[in-house]
Amino acid sequence: KRQALYACSTCTPPGAEPAGICLACSYECHGTHRLFELYTKRNFRCDCGNSKFKNLQCKLLPEKGKVNSGNKYNDNFYGLYCTCKRPYPDPEDEIPDEMIQCIVCEDWFHGRHLGAVPPESGDFHEMVCQACMNHCHFLWAYASQLAVSKKASDIPPLTKANSLEDEGIVLKVEESEEQKKEIKKESGVEHQDTKEEKQLEQFNEPSTSSGYYSKFLPKFLVEIAETTSEFSFCKLKELQRKPFVKKDTATFWPSNWRSKLCTCEDCLKMYSELEVQFLTDECDTVLAYENKGTSDQETERRDPLMDTLNSMNRVQQVELICEYNDLKTELTDYLRRFADEGTVVKREDIQHFFEEFQSRKRRRTNRMQYYCS
Structure with missing residues (x-):
């Protein structure tokens, strides 16, 4: 990918x-x-x-x-990057600035040209530039819930206990459930509310698979209904019902934000029309690409010789070790010539080496004498 x-x-x-x-x-x-x-x-x-x-x-x-x-x-x-269309590194730019890649258009941008001050590099994993936010307008509904902004620690803390009162700001204190019950008990309405709560529970019970439907419908019909409901539910429409702000800025996103995007039929169609189907694929991220490279390197570090030796008896182990050492020595000497000459090793060179190695091995085997005792 x-x-x-x-x-x-x-x-x-x-x-x-x-x-x-x-x-x-x-x-x-x-x-x-x-x-x-x-x-x-x-x-x-x-x-x-x-x-x-x-x-x-x-x-x-x-x-x-x-x-x-x-x-x-x-x-x-x-060799030109960002909205400023300058090279990187830019010999004429004396301002030290970090370049950040947009995960939609995959262009690179100076941090100061994104319309917003980027959070600390460790606080976000991906960025969507201004132009791509305008193209993928639906992302603004998610940004209010998922996008990374400045840390709360960047906001100056209150230094006085009465500083809010001094500014004329009044905070509404919510009563706890226990406090509400005490108030109800004193007013004599606790019994009536409890009765209403039970009636409300009975009214809501048929909407669950363990309630009304499970008594009158086969289990598999309930499961089909739940599955259909799950796929037809649109997270995006739910978010768009809430107020959110569109800005002319880039946005910054945490590591798991793609998994939060809606995958209902309508949204998948929209991604396809905007040519951003990759947004729902977490394997598309640069982090996933880097992790795959690290995983492949760890796999390569495993010694296949030791895995093979563990499946052999003592005599076979000694023979294999001798053959392996001969191959390693001759191959190292062969490749060193290419390194000294600064030339690239091609497929034909490797094929030629193994043909010669097998030929030398056969000649050595034919010269060996066997004695009976």
Whole structure:
């Protein structure tokens, strides 16, 4: 879903069609070119060697389509970012500022160009820029409930116990339930209220699956009714009934906010029309992409040799260890030549090595003599 991307200003200078290349092609096909990193993009296919590159053929996958119609491009592919359309780092910008990526358009923005002061970097996980908030207008209904704003600790605390009274502000103190009962008992209405509460409970009971319906309808019909009700309920419409404010600013969101978005049929249709279906996919986040990379690295750290050895007897273990050590020594020496020469190891080089290794192994086996005792 995501991959690290680069743009090659040598092959696609300003004025040419924008194009992006993958990490592998940045080494193999553009190793001596001027590249700049685009970080990650979703649902992007490498352009190396297609019609955007006039005189270059991809060395890793020579037969490519002329164009990747699903790719989306912006000024980042020319090394320009934010609403100010400046490079990063910008030699003319003396103001230290953090760049933040919008998770909708995937452009990068200076913190001071977002229309709002960003919270501390550890307080939010994703940002939606001003333009994308206008495009995804439905997000404002969620922002009032989910978006991250400045910490409460940033608001100056009250220093005097009577400071509210001094300002003429009156706070309404709610009575506790026990206090209400005491008042009712003194006024002689507790018995009447208790009777009304019981009647209200009996009235509400048929709306539950364990009440009225469970007595007169088969269980599976109740489950179907509950399921249908769950899917037809729209969280967005519920939030839109409450007052919320639209601003001309970016918004900042916590790590789990995507799971709170409504997935009813109407909302899914709206996401599709706005081309933001990925918002409900928590695997689309940059954090998920980074965590997957960490998980893959941990899997690679497991030693497959030890797993295999544990399933063998003593003689087989000794033979395998000897074979493994021979392979490791010869492969290290073979790869060191490429490192010293600064050349890239290709698939054919690896195939050639193992063919030679197997040939040497057969010659050694044929020279061995066996004796009976």
